[in-house]
Amino acid sequence: MSKHAKEMGILKEHLGKHQLKFTRQRELILDAFLKQEHITAEEMYHQLARRDPHLGLATIYRTLNLFCEAGLAQARHFGTQTQYDNVSHKGHHDHLICTGCGKIVEFENCDIERLQEEVATQNGFTITTHRLELYGLCSRCRH
Amino acid sequence: MSKHAKEMGILKEHLGKHQLKFTRQRELILDAFLKQEHITAEEMYHQLARRDPHLGLATIYRTLNLFCEAGLAQARHFGTQTQYDNVSHKGHHDHLICTGCGKIVEFENCDIERLQEEVATQNGFTITTHRLELYGLCSRCRH
DNA sequence: ATTCTTTTTGATATAGCTTATCAATTTCAA
């Protein structure tokens, strides 16, 4: 049984439902993606260049977007490049980002989530998604 | 006494401190900017094309960024284009954004702000900025 | 008012990231 059998199964299920095919590239990229928490398409491109020098950047982008549709990834726009967040093994969360070293810490706070709903209700809105990012310095970078 | 005398004063003070010059374009753009809550550079470009067809897009971008440095504006990245937020007459706030019609509602919630600080402290971070955006449907678009 | 230095402007090229295009290749069900 392969290391990422469960996620590979989720992908295959998604592929099956949408008349998409299981390819060597998709397997390769999923395997590498699941070893990361957050990664950009470019980073993944360089990382995989060793294993398969012919893998195209467009394929990386297409495949990471496919993972988003399959629920395995979520695109996040922290800086200039899109970060693909590996959400295969976790639920909703938000982020603390160190502007010094780029460190990203995930957190979940029910109280904040609840207050967001309150704010929305007060203004007649129904929330579908939200984005909460706290930027600052981690303890190491502050000193 | 002009309509935006106070803000024009803030701009002039900033210009004076930084060896920058007061130009016809800067005056024109500030005047138009202060009539908006949120606006993109392109929108402003088209709006002002009537008054001054020769005004360049680069000048709009430069000038709106100048307003940010002077504390009159804040750049926000809601969608694909940067929204310049007119903060000349208000303090910190976050946003509710309707994905149906594009409506933007501003709000401020001290409890959320406080909880954000708590989260940061728990993780050894010192927050310098944050971004909180709630996306959903406004009451009109839900029905 | 004129001169002169510095800043600004507008047109356009360029950058940076992501998606679109398309011929060649691969998948996979029949």
Place this chain on the structure above:
DNA sequence: TTGAAATTGATAAGCTATATCAAAAAGAAT
């Protein structure tokens, strides 16, 4: 094995924002 349909990789194109640079404008000093 065959053949229709999807995928891939190379590269062009799209889109927003900034960089470049010669010409124009600002404004302090004369």
